[in-house]
Amino acid sequence: MRIGIYPGSFDPITNGHMDILKRAAALFDKVILLLAVNPSKKSTFSVEERLKMMKEAVKDMPNVEVDFTSGFTVNYAKKVGSSHIIRGLRAVTDFEYEFQLAAANKFVDSDVDMVFLMAGQTTSFISSSMINELHKNGADISPLVPPSVVEAYSHL
DSSP, X not given: OOEEEEEEOOTTOOHHHHXXXXXXXXXSSEEEEEEEOOTTSOOSSOHHHHHHHHHHHTTTOTTEEEEEESSOHHHHHHHHXXXXXXXXXXXXXXXXXXXXXXXXXXXXXXXXXXEEXXXXXXXXXXXXXXXXXXXXXXXXXXXXXXXXXXXXXXXX
8 A cells, every 4th residue: 555644734734735635645545644743833723723624624535544743754654654755845945945854854764755746826825824824914715725724713
């Protein structure tokens, strides 16, 4: 079974993430949407809130599971028997960071490969931080995020 790991902070999950996830789900037998928890990073939503939004967003995707880790993604991948980490690229600026991350992951575990998927043309501008900023300024974010995210923001 080919398992792909799609990690991120997903604070919140966006339609850009969902676009990458849907395409990854067509490439792998199973994809684990992995909330990579960084305790030193300030988040808008708690781990529990993000997991709830993520699970709701993927409920109709039978080969996608949601999980979380606070450790290295490469170690998580090895634990679940995956040798592929999925990453989305929106722009050239993403490439430099992702290139460094791929090299660091290879250093930790040379058996893990990075799979890069380009963001779709209609979602390439979407980021979690942009969603947070738009929401803070009263913009309608509903076209840019799954319904579970809109619901979560209504409780902030």
